[in-house]
Amino acid sequence: MLKMIAAAAGLLMIAVFFVGVDLDHREHETKITAFIKQTPSPQVMFRNPFACGECDVEIFEMGAAERIDEMRKFCSARFGLHNLRACHAIFAERQRQVRSQMQSLAAIDIVAESFINSANIENGSNLVALPVNRKVALTECAVPLKATWRNDADNIRRVNIHCNDAGKPGSLPWDISLPVKGNVGAPER
Incomplete structure (x- = not known):
């Protein structure tokens, strides 16, 4: 029984280090997406610092300096990116696609x-x-x-x-x- 508990605890620790949850707060709901971490860490919940509900993704140069550490952790874990501009571009491009007029x-x-x-x-x-x-x-x-x-x-x-x-x-x-x-x-x- 003790071996089963130890095995379950080991699997739980592996899951904690390699599986993350992306919390994307919207105006009327929170979108929750599980993902495989590109950089293992003990943090499980990651709030998407680039999304702000129904508003636009802010211009990179105008981003809040106090959120840079949060952005780095999110980009590293979610996408394996250490370049914040490249990570920001992912969300800016998604927004551009949503906002642009589409061909009938x-x-x-x-x-x-x-x-x-x-x-x-x-x-x-x-x-x-x-x-x-x-x-x-x-x-x-x-x-x-x-x-x-x-x-x-x-x-x-x-x-x-x-x-x-x-x-x-x-x-x-x-x-x-x-x-x-x-x-x-x-x-x-």
């Missing part, structure tokens, strides 16, 4: 459908583009979307929808490929 997936489907319909009329084919996966998140395009044909590595025809200008500083052009079903009489372009 229905608009992408419409551009693909219009492109396919034109190809069907030109070639007498019967192609259909499958809809965009609803988990996709793309920055809203500032210019009209364009569609072209593309072959993937298996030489299977796809419709490629392009955005050449997302219209925001730091936003990159993007494209998304949609699989096509039906007979394959589509033209080379």
Whole structure:
């Protein structure tokens, strides 16, 4: 019995040193996330010092100097990062993604459908583009979307929808490929 208690105590100590809990206080709730510590420590609960409920992540240079030690401990344990700027950038990027306007997936489907319909009329084919996966998140395009044909590595025809200008500083052009079903009489372009 004593050996069982000692083994359980040993497992508990291992869990304390290698498993942490991230407390992210929101306006109306507290989000609790367990994680494997990148730097073992006896501390189990870590309050996310970068998140402040529903407010924005503060600019790094304007951060409170008294919280730097708390930030270092959190970044080291949670991400294995000792560079506070890199750790801050993780949360600033998440916030930017949440705040930025997202491209309507229905608009992408419409551009693909219009492109396919034109190809069907030109070639007498019967192609259909499958809809965009609803988990996709793309920055809203500032210019009209364009569609072209593309072959993937298996030489299977796809419709490629392009955005050449997302219209925001730091936003990159993007494209998304949609699989096509039906007979394959589509033209080379």
